[in-house]
Amino acid sequence: xxxxxxxxxxxxxxxxLLCYLVFLAFPFVxxxxxxxxxxxxxxxxxxTWIPDSPTLExxxxxxxxxPLLRAAGNSLTVALSAALIAVxxxxxxxxxxxxxxxxxxxxATGWVVVSQAFPFVLVIIPLFLMLKNLHLINSLLGLxxxxxxxxLPFALWMLVGYVRAVPAELEEAAAVDGAGRLRTLxxxxxxxxxxxIVATAMFAFITAWNEFFFALVLLKSPEKQTLPVILxxxxxxxxxxxxxxxxxxxxxxxxxxxxxxxxxQRRITGGMLAGAVKT
Amino acid sequence: MTLATAKTRSGKKPxxxxxxSGGGKRRERVIDRGAWFLVLPALIPILVLSVGPLxxxxxxxxxxxxxxRTEPTxxxxxxxxxxxxxxxxxxxxxxxGLLWAVGVTVPQFVLALGLALLLNQRLRFRWLxxxxxxxxxxxxxxxxxxxxxxxxxxxxxxxxxxxxxxGLGDGRDWLTGLATALPAVIVVGIWAGMPQTTVALLAGLxxxxxxxxxxxxxxxxxxxxxxxxVTWPALKPVALAITALNxxxxxxxxxxxxxxxxxxxxxxxxxxxxxxxxEAFRYGQFGYAAAMGCxxxxxxxxxxxxYLVGRLKSGDEK
Numbered sequence: 215x216x217x218x219x220x221x222x223x224x225x226x227x228x229x230x231l232l233c234y235l236v237f238l239a240f241p242f243v244x245x246x247x248x249x250x251x252x253x254x255x256x257x258x259x260x261x262t263w264i265p266d267s268p269t270l271e272x273x274x275x276x277x278x279x280x281p282l283l284r285a286a287g288n289s290l291t292v293a294l295s296a297a298l299i300a301v302x303x304x305x306x307x308x309x310x311x312x313x314x315x316x317x318x319x320x321x322a323t324g325w326v327v328v329s330q331a332f333p334f335v336l337v338i339i340p341l342f343l344m345l346k347n348l349h350l351i352n353s354l355l356g357l358x359x360x361x362x363x364x365x366l367p368f369a370l371w372m373l374v375g376y377v378r379a380v381p382a383e384l385e386e387a388a389a390v391d392g393a394g395r396l397r398t399l400x401x402x403x404x405x406x407x408x409x410x411i412v413a414t415a416m417f418a419f420i421t422a423w424n425e426f427f428f429a430l431v432l433l434k435s436p437e438k439q440t441l442p443v444i445l446x447x448x449x450x451x452x453x454x455x456x457x458x459x460x461x462x463x464x465x466x467x468x469x470x471x472x473x474x475x476x477x478x479q480r481r482i483t484g485g486m487l488a489g490a491v492k493t
Numbered sequence: 494m495t496l497a498t499a500k501t502r503s504g505k506k507p508x509x510x511x512x513x514s515g516g517g518k519r520r521e522r523v524i525d526r527g528a529w530f531l532v533l534p535a536l537i538p539i540l541v542l543s544v545g546p547l548x549x550x551x552x553x554x555x556x557x558x559x560x561x562r563t564e565p566t567x568x569x570x571x572x573x574x575x576x577x578x579x580x581x582x583x584x585x586x587x588x589x590g591l592l593w594a595v596g597v598t599v600p601q602f603v604l605a606l607g608l609a610l611l612l613n614q615r616l617r618f619r620w621l622x623x624x625x626x627x628x629x630x631x632x633x634x635x636x637x638x639x640x641x642x643x644x645x646x647x648x649x650x651x652x653x654x655x656x657x658x659x660g661l662g663d664g665r666d667w668l669t670g671l672a673t674a675l676p677a678v679i680v681v682g683i684w685a686g687m688p689q690t691t692v693a694l695l696a697g698l699x700x701x702x703x704x705x706x707x708x709x710x711x712x713x714x715x716x717x718x719x720x721x722x723v724t725w726p727a728l729k730p731v732a733l734a735i736t737a738l739n740x741x742x743x744x745x746x747x748x749x750x751x752x753x754x755x756x757x758x759x760x761x762x763x764x765x766x767x768x769x770x771x772e773a774f775r776y777g778q779f780g781y782a783a784a785m786g787c788x789x790x791x792x793x794x795x796x797x798x799x800y801l802v803g804r805l806k807s808g809d810e811k
Contacts, residue, residue, distance in 0.1 A: 223716070227611055231622055234608050238625050238687065242632075244651045245640040261654050303538065306531035314528065322536075329543065330738055333793075334745060335769040336786035339779050340549035341542065343558075363542040366535060395528075424633035426748040431774055442635040446752060449639075457649055464639040468632050475631035476624075 248461035272458035285444035293422035296361035301415045308373030329367040352434045365418040376410030413478045420471045553783035560777035573784035586768040594744040597682035605690035613698045630688035638752025641681045674761045697731030
């Protein structure tokens with residue numbers, strides 16, 4: 215945008231930007247600060263932004279209090295499996311949705327839109343009963359199945375956009391050269407789609423890594439629970455929490471998503487754009 | 494991505510055209526026969542684990558299904574709905590849910606629009622702001638809840654400390670105060686959903702051609718006039734879609750408030766989802782909770798339909 219902006223207006227814009235930055239960043243800064251504060255400072259009547267004597271004690275204590283490692287392992291298992299399965303089954307469908315204007319593709323697109331607003335209450339009870347009949351309550355496999363389906367709408371959404379960005383002419387050329395549908399898909403389209411597929415898988419991973427509601431309902435025993443559910447155990451029954459370890463564990467649980475998000479942020483933004491405009 | 498958008502838009506027209514002129518021609522093929530095997534791997538799980546449970550849930554609402562009961566489940570007609578009609582606690586939670594959804598969606602939209610407009614300017618540190626603005630999106634909702642509990646903490650929280658620093662009083666117990674709990678969780682809701690809304694609006698802004706802005710500026714239009722006549726009309730579809738989605742998402746939200754207040758104090762922040770969750774998984778009333786789900790979905794759909802139709806109509810007149 216090359217519009218001339220007057221100097222006071224510019225100053226106002228920077229001031230506004232600063233306000234936004236403070237609003238968006240301060241809780242996170244506070245979380246980190248609390249995570250590294252020794253108990254003595256946490257009990258102080260005048261909390262400070264920066265710990266006087268930063269410590270890793272909270273982290274150690276957090277691992278003592280709750281089975282964090284096992285929970286992280288569970289989260290990793292569930293999120294990785296769900297993400298992989300989701301892209302493997304979503305990619306072909308997204309391909310059809312993007313390339314063929316059929317009634318099925320229309321219906322699928324409609325479903326994707328509706329599922330953005332999916333009424334979880336109405337779905338969780340039947341799911342609970344179904345999984346119970348299959349003896350998949352309190353099982354990571356059951357949760358993986360739920361997460362696969364749960365991440366499908368957005369995965370399809372993103373992937374359809376990526377497929378559309380691959381020129382159909384390339385496929386037509388391959389078809390003219392005598393390659394079959396599957397051949398074309400594997401040797402022409404898939405390589406061009408690869409970055410999009412990876413981004414989609416990463417997004418599905420974060421969604422599953424962060425998810426709480428289904429995990430809370432479907433996983434009963436602490437050995438099976440995922441990281442977000444274990445985190446709530448720090449809060450205690452009456453909500454009285456040991457602030458240091460709580461903050462340390464919470465900060466730790468965020469790191470994987472933050473790292474992945476930093477990598478794929480641009481691609482997600484693109485997917486979101488397509489999604490938002492299409493609705 | 495603009496490519497994708499353009500294609501969907503142009504793709505819609507022939508679709509409706511085909512329906513009208515399809516009399517003589519062969520009917521629109523449902524799908525290339527060879528493509529079925531591409532669709533089924535995703536379609537089957539979707540049908541079994543998402544469409545199926547949805548329908549099953551509606552059926553459950555008309556039964557007396559409970560957890561851990563030995564007698565078989567009975568069909569009880571609309572009894573659950575009749576009970577629900579008289580359940581003042583449910584309607585109270587419904588009211589709170591609407592308050593929360595509006596209280597989060599509207600300010601969030603205004604704030605996100607401001608941020609998107611700023612991020613669309615050529616400002617220094619824009620990259621930093623973009624990076625920071627996206628952080629809440631990456632965080633697990635549970636962590637967001639925990640984080641804000643640390644902020645709101647009566648003694649060790651930074652909010653009360655800041656209030657004391659500025660000599661504005663002693664601060665208070667934000668999340669357990671009857672009057673402050675709902676506003677306090679609403680602020681968290683606004684914060685948590687900022688990235689998605691901002692990104693969507695920013696994307697919409699970048700679809701507006703710069704030339705229009707420049708032309709308007711040459712005509713001497715001020716910032717506000719330019720926003721109203723050039724930016725807003727182009728942004729409207731995105732704004733409408735994201736607001737509608739945000740409203741539903743917020744109305745259906747669970748984790749954030751579960752971690753922040755568990756619905757307390759005295760039910761002041763008990764969103765419908767929390768209520769239904771307790772009913773189903775604490776008291777085992779599956780049928781009753783399913784009926785709640787049905788009512789929530791129905792009311793939300795009606796509200797949205799009215800809203801969307803209203804907006805579309807007002808859009809057509811222009």
